[in-house]
Amino acid sequence: MARLIALILCFVLLSAPTFTIAQQSSPSNSPDATAIQRVIESQIEAFQRDDAAMAYGYASPAIQRIFLNPAIFMQMVRSGFLPVYRPQSFEFQELVLIDGEIVQQVLF
Numbered sequence: 001m002a003r004l005i006a007l008i009l010c011f012v013l014l015s016a017p018t019f020t021i022a023q024q025s026s027p028s029n030s031p032d033a034t035a036i037q038r039v040i041e042s043q044i045e046a047f048q049r050d051d052a053a054m055a056y057g058y059a060s061p062a063i064q065r066i067f068l069n070p071a072i073f074m075q076m077v078r079s080g081f082l083p084v085y086r087p088q089s090f091e092f093q094e095l096v097l098i099d100g101e102i103v104q105q106v107l108f
Contacts, residue, residue: 033095036104040092047077047085083108 039058046055052070059073067073077085093105 032102033104036095036102037092040104040106044084044087044090047074050074 043055043058046052046058052074055077056064056067056070056073059067063073067076087108089108091107093107095102095104097103
């Protein structure tokens with residue numbers, strides 16, 4: 001279970017665009033925290049509507065280079081990330097800085 005959550009977390013983090021926030025003790029208080037969560041929510045909503053183009057549009061450039069079009073991307077999500085594709089529920093956890101990168105933890 002922990003491995004699945006970690007794998008999903010990695011997928012979500014790679015799918016979200018990059019945001020920059022000032023170094024601070026609690027990035028969760030950043031105005032960008034809401035923007036980051038909105039992007040993740042929007043991508044999940046696109047998955048739920050089977051809107052491949054929209055979900056792919058929220059993917060990071062690195063993910064788009066790996067999965068060259070929306071159809072390939074959606075197939076990967078359907079086959080490997082069912083809890084993200086069709087979540088029963090999800091909850092935003094802590095937003096943290098790890099090695100200078102913003103990490104939004106999401107529990108599916």
